[in-house]
Amino acid sequence: MKIAFYGSSLLSSYWNGAATYYRGLLKALAARGYDITFYEPDVYDRQKHRDIDPPDWCKVVVYDGTIEALREVTREAANADIVVKASGVGFEDTALLEHSLAWAHPGALRIFWDVDAPATLAELRADPAHPMHRALKRRIDLVLTYGGGDPVVYDYRQIGATECIPIYNALDPETHHPTEPDPRFSADLSFLGNRLPDREERVESFFLAPAARLPGQKFVLGGAGWGDKPMSANVDYIGHVPTRDHNAFNSTPKAVLNISRSSMAENGFSPATRVFEAAGAAACMITDAWTGIDLFLKDGEEILVARDGQDVQELLQELSPERARDIGQRALERVLREHTYAHRAADADRIFRSFAGRAVVEAAE
The missing domain is CATH 3.40.50.2000 (Glycogen Phosphorylase B;)
Structure with missing residues (x-):
């Protein structure tokens, strides 16, 4: 057809x-x-x-x-x-x-x-x-x-x-998959998303606020439009990240963050493409809470769910590199099995x- x-x-x-x-x-x-x-x-x-x-x-x-x-x-x-x-x-x-x-x-x-x-x-x-x-x-x-x-x-x-x-x-496993770490994206937590009106407040809460409270950890922010946004010194803003670099962006840090736009979070059942991109790269993902997550990945085993910025901070402080790798591997196995x-x-x-x-x-x- x-x-x-x-x-x-x-x-x-x-x-x-x-x-x-x-x-x-x-x-x-x-x-x-x-x-x-x-x-x-x-x-x-x-x-x-x-x-x-x-x-x-x-x-x-x-x-x-x-x-x-x-x-x-x-x-x-x-x-x-x-x-x-x-x-x-x-x-x-x-x-x-x-x-x-x-x-x-x-x-x-x-x-x-x-x-x-x-x-x-x-x-x-x-x-x-x-x-x-x-x-x-x-x-x-x-x-x-x-x-x-x-x-x-x-x-x-x-x-x-x-x-x-x-x-x-x-997930398209031919385009999004684990790759070698890239020093450009080295961080404890990274987030990739364009600056949009119904996302900005949630980025402040779930990403920028925890970064300010954890000066000893490194954060990387990618996406268009954030250049004039106030952020703490431990946040490295790198601008637009082309799709060819997404695997390295997701494979390199200890954890990556998913932040839904407000409307998506309110409706639920709306995993962003970055959820599957990150899982495909065997990344340990921390996500804001929304209804329906369990249809795609299991909290505590294949993904970590945060209700607010304080949760993000605590998850990061408790997350060892070994556990992060285990969560990422489980996420990869799940999406290959059910979500390609x-x-x-x-x-x-x-x-x-x-x-x-x-x-x-x-x-x-």
């Missing part, structure tokens, strides 16, 4: 947290025989910060950030069996949704793939006139999300979605085939 996928970017992770998810899942779907074309706009300097070349498992079409170019690439939806519009493309999202759905042929499966469901749902609740409401009820066959669990599924059904199914983040993109692609394949059959029948009626 042919998939036309309209998303933010496959080639660049620059200000694009969905890149790892797209790459892992679409590569695994291609391995199952899907013919995929990914359409991404040339915006936000992402093309200047590419961190992979166009892959051989997916055709990538980069289009100019203009309405004319958008209209041209959405015409290609007419040739696809499955048309996917992802959330958060970042350029004329509403127009992209309208045009891609309009060009999809009658028997095609039309999917809205939400990579930030809490944000999307908040926007829809705040705007009853949003075009997505009409699209969900009349033109979108299926909503897929990369997290959110039952709360997100319930909310999407309440606002009119025919069906909503989570396809969670996972091959597992997720098998789920997506079953869903596609089930819903595509319904779409063909309905188109013929």
